[in-house]
Amino acid sequence: MLQVSYIRENKEQVLERLAVKNFKQPELVEEVIRLDDVRKQTQNRTDSISAEANAAAKQIGELMRAGKKEEAEILKANTGKWKEEIKQYGDELAAVESELQQKLVLLPNLPHSTVPKGLTPEENEVVLEQGDKPQLPAEALPHWELAAKYKLIDFELGVKITGAGFPVYKGKGAKLQRAMIAYFLDEAEKAGYEEVVVPLLVNEASGFGTGQLPDKEGQMYFVNEDNLYLIPTAEVPVTNLYRDVILKADELPVKNCGYTPCFRREAGSYGAHVRGLNRLHQFDKVEIVQVVRPEDSYKVLEEMSAHVQGLLQKLGLPYRVLRLCGGDMGFASALTYDMETWSAAQQRWLEVSSVSNFETFQSNRLKLRYRNAEGKTQLAHTLNGSALALPRIMATLLENNQTERGIKIPEVLVPYTRFEWIE
RNA sequence: GGAGAGGUGUCUGAGUGGUCGAAAGAGCACGCCUGGAAAGUGUGUAUACGCCAAAAGUGUAUCGAGGGUUCGAAUCCCUCCCUCUCCGCCA
Structure with a gap:
């Protein structure tokens, strides 16, 4: 499996090398990069929501220990929305990662520079x-x-x-x-x-x-x-x-x-x-x-x-x-x-x-x-x-x-x- | 195949709901000590991804795997996988 980071940084070269291997779907290269962009965005969003939720949970824990039950309850009431969002974005992330993976495994290895062109x-x-x-x-x-x-x-x-x-x-x-x-x-x-x-x-x-x-x-x-x-x-x-x-x-x-x-x-x-x-x-x-x-x-x-x-x-x-x-x-x-x-x-x-x-x-x-x-x-x-x-x-x-x-x-x-x- | 126990970092092993990426010890790395070594001593010691030009830093995930409960899970529940013990079978 090729590394996405390599594909991103060497797109032209990747396409050139894939051509030597007679790879029939060069459009997958663009697709992989696009999916990786989406993946990054999605992870970013998921991570920041998780971070908020984690911080809130931590705070609730501290309040509970300090015996401030009412304050904790107030916070709890506000945390309901994280759950749905985390689930939703988490699913989105898993979906895009899976899609990326599915495309990525279709790409063959890049042939070395000494590999001759040819079909048969x-x-x-x-x-x-x-x-x-x-x-x-x-x-x-x-x-x-x-x-x-x-x-x-x-x-x-x-x-x-x-x-x-x-x-x-x-x-x-x-x-x-x-x-x-x-x-x-x-x-x-x-x-x-x-x-x-x-x-x-x-x-x-x-x-x-x-x-x-x-x-x-x-x-x-x-x-x-x-x-x-x-x-x-x-x-x-x-x-x-x-x-x-x-x-x-x-x-x-x-x-x-x-x-x-x-x-x-x-x-x-x-x-x-x-x-x-x-x-x-x-x-x-x-x-x-x-x-x-x-x-x-x-x-x-x-x-x-x-x-x-x-x-x-x-x-x-x-x-x-x-x-x-x-x-x-x-x-x-x-x-x-x-x-x-x-x-x-x-x-x-x-x-x-x-x-x-x-x-x-x-x-x-x-x-x-x-x-x-x-x-x-x-x-x-x-x-x-x-x-x-x-x-x-x-x-x-x-x-x-x-x-x-x-x-x-x-x-x-x-x-x-x-x-x-x-x- | 039947019955039971259990899976935590490189290893041993603690941890039964919050401050736990995780005690302690061993190992390993670097330093101090030493003529040199051992002993002793100090520090460090997971991986992946994201943010950042990069480093520093920081966020997220990971305690067999996946799902669930919960504001919060190594810890509770479910499914699967694996290991060990006893019985059965067997080269």
Whole structure:
């Protein structure tokens, strides 16, 4: 959520930045400022009436104690009108605050100055491309066929017990999955991230805090009975660990990592391009999250990007890094890098990580602050990234590493899998 | 799931209608003391919003959340949430 004070002071710049994100309702900016004006006036009025009423109540109390009952009664008789007014203006204030809030949450985060204009994924900027794309023989198989051939993943079984998009991993497929989770967590720990194990269901306040609600309500599974959402990413519970928190300066940066399954409804997306592991309703992911000082956040974003790239390099996967254009970025992000690996059998890039700086967009919703050098509270910056999302890594590994003998496990994973080949 | 108790500031904890944003202690910060530290001692120590050019100051709100009673609510009433104890169930 943007800060009203910032919008007021930088209106032109805000409009300019929103245009980069292809925001369709620039008139909301004026509206927010107008509502904030009304809010201030209304609060002013409400406060001064409350002040009068408080003063009168105090006086009555003093008279009562002094035994001057009659005088107190006279005052009491005059206080009747405060009540109605306080109620009326209080309601007005609540109404305008609520209206302001409703408009405010519709405004997406402002994109960083380096974010390219553009509407579609094709307009994302390729920052770098690394690693050689393997040349597979003509008889090379896509991962879903490899998964069947080596009995690694059973999609049909998943359909039976749940539905499409909920695969069952078996044997070496299951072990490889677990190995990657352990490896990614260990690498994150080496990079200074403290591991957390968090709930997989979150309440509405948490969904709001990181920006999924109300914007992406339909993408989350919802447990009606208990009013809880299944997490679409560990970002939600992990970042919300710091909701309503004022951190001491020396507690920054906060660095957490965590493995969780992720649940996404992804309604209406079926077809060849989502075959196999390409898009699932449930998948595993290791997430890294940081809470930092504003002045450090872009340096930290690069550091997190480098961490993700390091993982891909160690796995020996060809990848590229995209700087997302305004139209393809998430609602809450100021700058996002997507990492994609080259899936050799499918001949396409697969997104395996997304690293974002949210600046104060989330912290403003979360009320996540820290005490700066002057001792004043200030909104911190939040960042997160996948390190990594498992299914497409699995897909790429299977496809790119297939040989006549079988599938070669990357060296870094062997200590975790305790086998070198799937054959 | 049943019965009972309770939710106060960073923490412990007092406060059952007014002078309470809230005693006291601990912690923390700064100062004094000390060769240095401990002890001792002094001062300070919530958040948000409004007014003010800003600071100072000042107004309002907040004692789990929301509503109500009252001139006045941390304190009384209602609803919800959460925690603890006992019983039941259970990996």
